[in-house]
Amino acid sequence: MSAFISSLRPSLRLAATAQPARTFSSSSSRSVAKMILTGRLAAEPELQATSTGQDVIKYALATSYGPKENRHTSWFRVSSFIPEGAQRDYILGLQKGTLVYVEGDASMRQYEDAEGKKQSSLSIVQRSLEVLKRPASAYENESESH
Template identity: 50%
Template sequence: MSFLTSLRPAPLRALNLTRSFSTTPVSRLARMTIVGRLADSPEIIATASGQDVIRDALGTSHGPKDNRQTSWWKVACFAPEGGLRDLVMGLGRGSLVYLEGDCSMNKFQGKDGTSQTALSIVQRNVEVLDRRDPRAEGQAEGESA
């Protein structure tokens, strides 16, 4: 038994559940935290089973100002009733949000027959850091027409 193995708690040594890069137990849950701006106002769609899902996309930027890179994250929220639904649907394009979600990688067959993967993020918690009103956005577009 190596020195590092002897430092592990006995139950974890017995189950061999520790990872070489972490001292926490193995988890089958992947969670992501994103602070970003909404690409557009959220939309509600119905699944094949009839359940409502709120879909939106968040943009995050990194890097120096003259070489800024943006990543886009597609997020789904199985539409809750009441206050949380109203909060999310009341956000306009450009609203800054703090989002926590469960993640999974899904494999699927593309239209051209190739095997593809996509990251799926299901929202669990959201906090609004800077609200943009979707009605003000529509009025600004109407004034320029």
């Protein structure tokens, strides 16, 4: 056992003096801001084109907290750069009111508005999306009321 510990000492000494760039992470060492949101779609996602012609899916997400009589809602705009295929069609088929879990990269952007006032906006680029609950359809609501 003593020989085993002795053989580890150079490694332990090196580990104690060396400072890794990032501990417990497999991502690159560049700075990154991540957001996790759980909320409802404010409208159906829309397919748009960027100024360079790249397709982007955009949607707004509402998150709420607090008691019903004093509820606070925050609105987030999310972009998704999913290429053509089943994933893109799936997102575009989601209905208003769908409860989703979204993980994304976040960044702040500074700009001047038309009146020359400095503004800032939060940009969220979706990395993953999971549907937690779909809204009740109009057909289900009608059948429940009869």
